[in-house]
Amino acid sequence: MSVSDVGAERALVDRWQRLLACHAAVWGALERELQNRHGIGVSEFEALEGLATCDHEKCRAAELADAAHLSQSATSRLTARLERAGLVQRAMCDMDRRGIFVLLTEKGRRLYEEARPTHREVLAEVLPEPEPAKASAPTSAPTPANGR
Amino acid sequence: MSVSDVGAERALVDRWQRLLACHAAVWGALERELQNRHGIGVSEFEALEGLATCDHEKCRAAELADAAHLSQSATSRLTARLERAGLVQRAMCDMDRRGIFVLLTEKGRRLYEEARPTHREVLAEVLPEPEPAKASAPTSAPTPANGR
DNA sequence: AGACATCTAATGCCAACGCATTTAATGAAG
DNA sequence: CTTCATTAAATGCGTTGGCATTAGATGTCT
Numbered sequence: 001m002s003v004s005d006v007g008a009e010r011a012l013v014d015r016w017q018r019l020l021a022c023h024a025a026v027w028g029a030l031e032r033e034l035q036n037r038h039g040i041g042v043s044e045f046e047a048l049e050g051l052a053t054c055d056h057e058k059c060r061a062a063e064l065a066d067a068a069h070l071s072q073s074a075t076s077r078l079t080a081r082l083e084r085a086g087l088v089q090r091a092m093c094d095m096d097r098r099g100i101f102v103l104l105t106e107k108g109r110r111l112y113e114e115a116r117p118t119h120r121e122v123l124a125e126v127l128p129e130p131e132p133a134k135a136s137a138p139t140s141a142p143t144p145a146n147g148r
Numbered sequence: 149m150s151v152s153d154v155g156a157e158r159a160l161v162d163r164w165q166r167l168l169a170c171h172a173a174v175w176g177a178l179e180r181e182l183q184n185r186h187g188i189g190v191s192e193f194e195a196l197e198g199l200a201t202c203d204h205e206k207c208r209a210a211e212l213a214d215a216a217h218l219s220q221s222a223t224s225r226l227t228a229r230l231e232r233a234g235l236v237q238r239a240m241c242d243m244d245r246r247g248i249f250v251l252l253t254e255k256g257r258r259l260y261e262e263a264r265p266t267h268r269e270v271l272a273e274v275l276p277e278p279e280p281a282k283a284s285a286p287t288s289a290p291t292p293a294n295g296r
Numbered sequence: 297a298g299a300c301a302t303c304t305a306a307t308g309c310c311a312a313c314g315c316a317t318t319t320a321a322t323g324a325a326g
Numbered sequence: 327c328t329t330c331a332t333t334a335a336a337t338g339c340g341t342t343g344g345c346a347t348t349a350g351a352t353g354t355c356t
Contacts, residue, residue: 012271015278016174023171024217026164069172074343076306098304098351123160130163222313224336246321246334
């Protein structure tokens, strides 16, 4: 294992650690603020945003799963929660009676519009700026030092 | 709301979306491979790595929580799981009998050494390279051009 | 038409997390 | 020495998520 390999591994792991830390910080802050101010979680918000920004305001369940980065089963339950809260409505897809459409209700759209500023505000506060690219070779070990 | 505000908001949200997607992809892949090959999850691995790279190979619980990005309660349960699996050992802290030290067992160290290559391999495969920083100013609308 | 592989969404089951609370130890103030 | 606020870790409880399975619909092939 060469020096540059060690440096590259270090850089790779550091990037992952930073991503984890950043994700935890932003997710936590979003969860707290969205829950306190609007009574929804991050997954709920991402789903509502997916629905609100979808072309025809209705979505196949699979698209919703993609928007919220959830498994099929979690998406099914998320939809159930949103429906129970009156934020979305399930509709049968007449083309393929296995599938469903999920569409925003007026209440859902209103809640999304209310929550969006909160979401953006938290992002602006907590999501760090992308670094201007440190002037250093990517494959060499810059200065291991220790951090944290 | 000015054009640049819209552009900045868009950029902010896009960064968050990319971070979410990247996190989901890498976390999912890590979870799968670490679980299949070594029988541990991502949080377990991060904790083991925290312990293995800690100066004296033992850690206060709070440091562990920091390493794994978990709440205090989740850390307590994570420690219990690791202890049940024989990977760590709890030790009383004689300076402050409220606190505990968590330290790697030999088995824990061996498992960590085994799992590390898997971890690095997955990161190398799935974690995307940081973009070479597109030439654009952060607060002004550089060239709105297109946007999704 | 009938059998079969495939696909969608829902559900049973269980693991993991966070919040709130509890228990125990510490340290400061009266 | 006796309170009382503070801190560390453990635990009860409820929520959310993934995996595996199930139920129903579709399309294909014979």
